[in-house]
Amino acid sequence: MTTLSSIVSTDLGLVEGVHGRRTRKGTISWKGIPFAAAPIAANRFRAPQPAAPWTGVRPAKEYGKAAVQDKRFTAIGPGKYQPTGEDCLTLNVFSPATVRSTPRPVMVFIHGGAYILGTTATPLYDGAALARTQDVVVVTVQYRFGAFGYLDFSAYSTDERTFDSNIGIRDHIAALEWVQRNIAAFGGDAGNVTVFGESAGGSAVLALMASPAAEGLFHAAIAESPAPELVVKRADARVYADAFLRILENPEYRAGGRDEEPISPERARQLLTKASSADLHKAGSRLMGYAKDTDVVSPVPYGPVVGDDVLPTAPLAVAQEGGLLPVPLIIGTNHDEGQLFAKAWNILPSAEKTVIDAAGIDSWNEISALYETGGPDGIRLSADAVFWAPSVTIADGHSAVAPTYVYRYDYATRVLKKTGFGATHAMELFAVFGAFRSALGAGIAAGSWRSAERVTRTVQRHWGSFAMSHAPVAGWPKYTTNQRRVLVIDERPHVRTDPGGERRQAWQKAHAARVS
Template identity: 55%
Template sequence: MLVDMTANDVNVVTSQGVVAGVRGKRTRAGSVSWRGIPFAAPPVAQRRFGAPEPAANWPGVRAADRYGKAEIQRREFTAVAPGKFWPMGEDCLTLNVFAPQRRSSSPRPVMLFIHGGAYLLGTAATPLYDGSLLARDGDVIVVTAQYRFGAFGYLDFSAYSTPERTFTSNNGLRDQVAALEWVRDNIAAFGGDPTNVTVFGESAGGSAVTALLTAPAAEGLFARAISESPALGLVVDAEEAAVFADEFLRLLADPDRKSRTMERTEDPISPEKAQQLLTQASGREIHEASERLSRFAVRAGADAFIPFGPVIDGDYLPKRPVHAALAGQTHRVPLIIGTNKDEANLFAKMMSVLPGADEALLGVKDPEQRAALIAVYNDGHPRANIRMAGDAIFWGAMMPFAEGHMQHSPTFVYRYDYDPKVLRWVGLGATHATELFAVFGAFRMALGVGLAAGEWRNTARITRQVQRHWSVFARTGTPEKQWPQYDDASRSVMVLDVPPHVERNPQSVRREAWHKLHQLVG
C-alpha cells in the first residue's frame, strides 16, 4: 500500500519499488525531482509493436536522478545542450516527477505533460520541459512522460498478428494511457492527488490530448485537459494505415524500393514474413525505414502527409478527434485549448517545411470547399498563404474541436500573442512552441535567458500569467476569473500577452469557414 507523502521526501515508495529523488539547486531550488522512472516494461523483443506491459519491480532503492532514453530518431533532434545529445533506445518508457519541496497539508493537483514533435521526434529530457519551476511556483506536481512515436508507436501492424504474437494499433497513445494509469496508482506517494489530474501537451502532444479526450481507455484517468497548438490533422485513417504498414514492411525487405502509389497491386505479405521482418530488424533499421516511409507518403500523395500518428481504428480511437468533438463524443472534462498568433512562422522561416496552399488543403477534396477557404484568405495580406497553411495545420481544426467540446463541458480558448524583442527581430513573433517558455518558466533558465534580453520584466509577467492560469485551472477546473468561458453567445478568447486582454469572436469569417468544412467531412 502506498503512503500519501505530502512532504515530498526524497525517497518515495512506488508500486515497483523505492525511488530516490534529487533536491533542486540554484534556479530550481525549492523543488524535488525524480527522473527516469519506468512506467512500463521495455517495449523490446516480443513486446516490440505491442501494447505496453507493466514494469518489473526492482530491489532496494533506485536512483531517479537521470532522464530515461529518448525514442530512436535523428540524433540532432535529441540535443539537450550545444554538442550534447541524449542517449536513444527502444527501452524508453519512463517518466519524471517534479514537486515543490515545501510541505503541503493536502494533496496537490497533478499535471502530466506530453511533448510534441509531429510524432516523429522529441524527448522528455529536453531542457525546455523541465517541470521544476512550474511545480514549485504553481504548487502542483508535474509529470513528464516519454512515449513511443514514429514506426515504433504509430504504425498499425495488427493485421499481421498471429495466435503466437499480437501487434496492436496506437501504441504511442497506449503508452500515454499507461503513464496516466501509473499516475493514478502512484502519484499519491509524491504528494499528488490521483483524482485531480490534468493532462496537457503541445503540438503533437496537444494533438495527443485531443486523442485522449476521445479514446475510451483514457476516460476517468484525468479530470482536466490543456491542449496547446494541437495539429488535429496528425491522425491516420485505417485504410491509409494499412497501406503504410504494408509499404513499411516492403521497405524493410528492400531499402532501395521507390514506390510512388498508395494502390496495392503486389501479393500481400504473410503474417509470418511480417513478423520475421519486424523481429529481426534493428532499432536503427526500423528508424531508417521510417524515414523512407515518410518520403513515400509525400511521393504517393497520401492524405496523411506524415504517416505516423493515432490511427482511426474504430476501436482504441473510434473517430478523428475533431469529428468526435463535433458529435459530442469527447470526455466530459474542462478544457483549455489554443494556438499562438504566429504559429506558421517557425516552419516557414526556420525549417522551410510549411506546405503551400495546395498541400495544406490536400485533405479538402471538394473544389467548392477549397475555393471557399482560399477566398477567405484572399484579402491582400502579404503572408496570406503562410496564414492559411498555418491555420490548416493548427487553428482551423482546433476551433471546431473547441466548438464541439464546449457544448457539454467548460471550454476556455486562448491565443498566445507575447513575442519578446528577440523573436520579433528575427521575424518569428509569437510562433509555434514559444508559449512553452512561459509555461515552464524557461525564460529564467539557460535555454531561454537569451530570449528575455531587454524584456526581463515582461518575460516575468507573462510567465506568472500563464503559470497562474494553468495551475489554477489544474486546481479548480477554471483559469483565473478574468478569463471568460468560451460559449456560443460571446466566443471569448483570452489573449495571453503583456498586458492580457479578451477578444470576442475574433476572425469569425475564417472560423465559420473551417467549422463548416469539418462539419461537412465529419
C-alpha cells in the first residue's frame, strides 16, 4: 500500500509529522499544530481568533504547550513536565501510515481535568494505537480552562475591549472548524467526525451537543463519565467574575457585603490586561476556595456558562426536551467512579447541598434513603449525583431523537481491585487508547495482561465501529426508555436491563423537579 506523506498541506501552511516507531509503528503523528492565534495580549479572554499562515514547512513533531495550570498536573514521565503557557491552542493528529482508497472516519478527543487541568501531551492520550487498530484519524485538542477559559468577563466588555464567555467551548468549536477545513489532507473524512471526551471532556461533548454554534461540525458523539450538571448559571458567573477581579486586585480578599462598589469595566480591563499569567492562575486557584465559602448555587466556578449565544440552555435541560443536536450518542459511566476522588482528590461537590438547592429536601430524603451512610455506598452516592444519574437522564431524553447507546465500565485489574480503586473514574481511557501496555498503564495491568487486552479490544472495536457507522459492534443494543438496556463492559461483556432502577427513578424525579 502507498505510504502517507509526513508532510501535509493545511490552510495555513505545510506541516511535517513523524513516523511512529516501536509501539507506534504503522502510524504518523503531527503534533502542536495551531488551530487559532495565540490567545495573548488583546486576544486574552477572547474567543479564538484566526491564526496567521506561515512559510516553509513547520515541524509538527512535538506537543504544544499545555494550558496554564499547576506544574504537578503536567507530568508526562518521571521528572518530566510539559511546558505551560497561554499560547496553547494547538491540536495533534494521529493516522495510519498508509493511504486508503476512501477517507477515514475522524475521532476528535477532548481531555478531562475538572476544567482546571490536563494536557494532550499526557501519554495516556497518545492516539496512535486507536488510529492503527481502528483505521481512523484521531485528533486531540488542547484548549483553555480554569480562569483563562471558563470565567465570564463579558459584562465588562466595552467598545475598546471585548471579553467573551464560554471561551473553552469556543476553543472546541474552533478546533472542529479546523478539522472541517483540513482533515481531508491527513486522509480523514470531514463528513464523518465523532467527537469524544472524558469527565470534563465528556461534559464538553454534551455542551457541544447543546450548542447551536456546533451544528454540522460533528456527526456522532461519545461522552465518557460526563458531569452534565456542573455548569454555571449566568448570575453566578457574574459573582465569580467579580470575586476573581477582587482577588486579582487584593489576594487577601474575602467575600464582603452588599455595599461593595462595583468594579468598572475600565478597572476590569486594566486588571485582566496587565496581570501576568502566573498571577491570573494564582487568583484562579484562590477563587476555588472562595467558591466553597460563598452562597452561590453553582458549586464550582469553572464550567460551561449557561445563557449566552454558545450555550443558551443547560445540556441536561436541553436533553430532557429532546433538543440536543440529533447525532448518535454513546454515553456511560464507571462502576466505581467515586473511589478516585475519595482516595486521591476530593473535589466532588456536596451531593446533599446540590440536590436540596436544585430539587428540595424531599428529593434528597428520598434519594439518600436508598444508599447506606458512609463507606463505599456513601462514596457511590456522591459519584452518582455528579456522573451516573444525570447521564441516565441525558440518555433518556436523547434516545427519543437519535440512536443512543449506554454503557457501564466495570472492568478492574487485580491491582485496581487490591488497592480499592476498582473501576474508578478515567480507567476506561486505558482501554480506549490501548494504554495498558504503555509505561503509564503497565503497573495498573500487572497480573491482568490477558483480561486487559480483551477489554481493550472490546472497547476499541465498539468505539471504532461507532466512528465508522455510528453504531457499535453487534451485541450492544440501542438504549430506549422502554427497555433501558445497558452494556456492562467487563472481562465478559454483557447486557443488563435498567441496572440500579430504583435509584434511577429517585434521581430522575429530582431532575424533573429541577426543570419544573
